[in-house]
Amino acid sequence: MAKIKDSKKQFVQNINVGLMGISFFLIFTGFFTVGGIQTLVFDSAQIANSTGYVEGFHGDGLWSLGLCYAFFTLTNLISPSILALMGLRPSMFVGALTYVLFIVPLLYLNGIFLYISSSILGVGAAIFWTAQGKFLSLNSNEKTISRNTGIFYTMLQSSYCVGNVFVYFYFRGKSEIDKETRDIVSSVLLSVASLGSLLILLYRPTPWADKEEEDQTVYSALKDHAKFFFTIDMILLSFTFFYTGILLNLWSAVYGTCIGFTAAFGDERKGLTAISGMFVSVGEVLGGVIIGKLGSWTHKVGRSPIIISGFIFSALAFILGFINLPNESPLGETTLLQTALIDSNQYLVIIGSFLLGLADACIVTQCFSLMAGTFHQNTSSAFAIFHFMQGIASSLAFFYSSLLPLYWQLLIALISASLGTITFCYVEYKNRGKEVELKDEISAL
Template sequence: MEIDRKFINVIVLGLAFMLIFTAFQTMGNIQQTVIKSITQEDPTFKADGFISLAIIYAVLSISNWISPSIISVIGPKWSMLVGGFFYSLYIASFFLQQSWALYTCSALLGFGAALIWTGQGNYLTLNSNGTNISRNSGVFWAVFQCSFLFGNLFVFFLFQGREQIDQQTRTILYSVLLVVGTLGLLLVLVLPAMKDSDAARNSNSKSGDGPMATRGTQLAQGPLDAFLRSIKLFFTKDMGLLSVAFFYIGIEYSFLSGVYSPSIGFTLEFEDSKRLVGLSGIFIGVGEIAGGALFGILGSKTVRYGRDPIILTGFLTQAVGFFLIFLNIPDNAPFGDTTDTAFITSSSFLAILSSFLVAFGDACFNTQVYSILGGIYPNDSAPAFALFKFVSSMASAASFFYSPYIGIHPQLIIIGILLFAGTICFWLVEWRSVYKRAHLIETSNPDSAVDKEFD
């Protein structure tokens, strides 16, 4: 009964994030397109969508160093609630159509994002153990990524046949997204509060991730301890290797969610290109949901057979997707409307297929990152997930800062190099984990099962 209750917590958590990020991810996906329309009506509006997103991820990156300390004081539930409020505030800022309001709320959102995501990783871990962390990660990811599907389906119909996103259309858009995000906050509010001592109880039952899942008793005791453990954890060998994968995820996801879909909308070779922005977002959601659902179902086998086959699947699907984008989208598409041709005749089908493939691969990487962090660092889940978000957010901020200045083809070359490096580094950590687990089985000495979270 207890396990069922905790699984229900995971599902409710996923639903809450689905609603909150239906608002935010939909806005992020179309933000540059909307801002261009506002600028055409009001030339005094000088904001830039890429700069807004860069501010969000830069502040998020820095804030991740203090989010574990805050969570140690108020707990993951209230951290997620405070963080979620700033997401709603960010959506509301678009009503003002003022650059200062957008950039200020972007900075506040960056701080809130650190709280909500570190709290989410901590809360997911507290509701999981070594045998179900992969399943729970996959289920959360599949439910959460429905945000891409529903939000962009709404945009697909709302923007139908519109070359210019007028004031009335934008008002409808902001209002609906704000209501949806607020409903997500209400779901977070109904989640039961949990504390780090629940991790110890999880450790006493069904810990199945080998030496990495053995739950010790050393838990963060306060804000300063949480901060110091974050610093210590950052300089371990495994975290150093994983940081390469984290950096890739940040670059890749910012490209997928903030650069690629607007580039489709700016490619005038496509028929009804603005409408395709919403359709691209829908298939990003389909890819994310498919990946999360598949690896949620196979979660019980992930620990047994290793995470590397799933990472290989993600590598291959993303490599194909990025190559198709390279051929199908003109280099200057991120900068605004263009009639330039790509290497091939731009195909709407290939554009949408690429959205699906890259998103499916993104789900492969993210579900396995959640799984490996929850397995290796059960007693330090808040610092571990904070470091994941620190590195990935730093990468996303860098991506959004350079996106307005370099074409889509150089961006894809950078992504391709990081995809290869990130995959190799993740495999190295996974193989180390498998080796330690096999070594423990050989020794069959329970006393040797010490939690080797720090090398």
């Protein structure tokens, strides 16, 4: 009887992980793609002789994302309490709708609407991702957490590739983004994200965890969250979490913007931005697949080798960006006189994109795995702290992205990567023995 019960539970868990992967794939096909192209779209909308010109529009894509992550950061302070109040699946659905709302300003360009929707998304995203971490943990066990993390992350990051393939064919050969192209792209992305949100309604209940959720009040969730935030492990891991936000800013917005503004790439540079996004996604997906396959190996040797690999891939990507892209490229359209240290090369751009994706996959999957595995009793708080620190870093980075030259941004990223790698490895080493003992005890039962 117990075996039948366990088998049914595992079936529901597998269904939920699969549905979560598909819904996140659709939602983030919309969000990632919009985040990567909106600076280019808004730039065309503000050029008076452009076919995409919108009179009176002065929205800034990077500032929009910066505002989003600012609200995201603040809301993560209370997101476990909101989760306790609303419930797990309703929180995910409401959060998903804010991602849909974020795409709408691409159809109706209005600066005030853009910044309001970005702020609302920040609040919704904090609830959404805290709920996601808890839901992934509830639908995994000590044997499946690495596999499920790999599956989820692979499906999530595949969205970046699909969205950019679509954008590539519409942006190819265009030096500016006209209204018709903007409307078609935004309508498709809005529809896809809406479908992903609706799929959340199909998530299956998790009755094995319902009692625990009922017993947790809004106050107790806030109290436990505050207490956990100030533990030594979380303080140290905050450096790693902070770096994921810096890296997110680089691969999702800055790198593509630099490519799109580099005059040396000619009229194909807007299309090259989309190709770059595809290869970021290829790196993310390949990294997720490999890490998922290495689940049993990671169980034996720990997560540190993967984190260190992520640092190496990051450093290589930074070096390629440093030598291959003009220092002025994040600040606006460059001239042919504003050159990189070498002749800007499209193939090096693609390699750099791939390495950024691979690095992000290595680091984020291991953060997810550590939080859901080592800190399984405080999953909601762990994921909220992760996204709080990531949000601080992303918000700061999106605000300085259009103000600081590329070399300074890469230096900030390299310092953050170094600190984050060291602190993660220390916490992993410190908790490794405890986690193995817990898994052995569970296996013996």
